[in-house]
Amino acid sequence: MVPFLWSAPSVDVWNDVIVGLSIATIAGYNYFREANGRPASRASAATNTVLGLWLIAAPFVFGIDGTLLWNDVIVGSMITLFAGYNWGASDLPGTGSPSSA
Structure with missing residues (x-):
């Protein structure tokens, strides 16, 4: 929302839109899994972690400031x-993961 309000450069707007939609879609997938009694996907949580790290790095890569x-x-x-946290906790005992017994 902020890139639209502050007249951000086009590259920052598209980066935020694409990354934001990706994060929302992946998080929705993990929510759907957990709501249906399946454990959270570690790969999905890891992907969102990487996308979060990209959001931290992107303004420096694109020269955005302020x-x-x-x-x-x-x-x-x-x-x-x-x-x-979701990535690390997704396979802990008692987090909804199926037991091996």
Whole structure:
């Protein structure tokens, strides 16, 4: 939303839209799995973690500064934190993973 409000360069807008839609789709897939009694996909959580890291790096790669830089860094940090936790916790005992017994 912020890139549209602050007249961001085209590359930043498209990067945020594509990465944001990808994250939302992957997170929705993991939610669907868990809602149906299946364990979260570690690959999906890992992909969202990488996309979060990309959001942190993208403003530096594209030369974005100011408010747009901090928006991407803060949102990317939150996504990396939550997706990284989901990635690590997805195979812990008691997290809905099927037992081997």
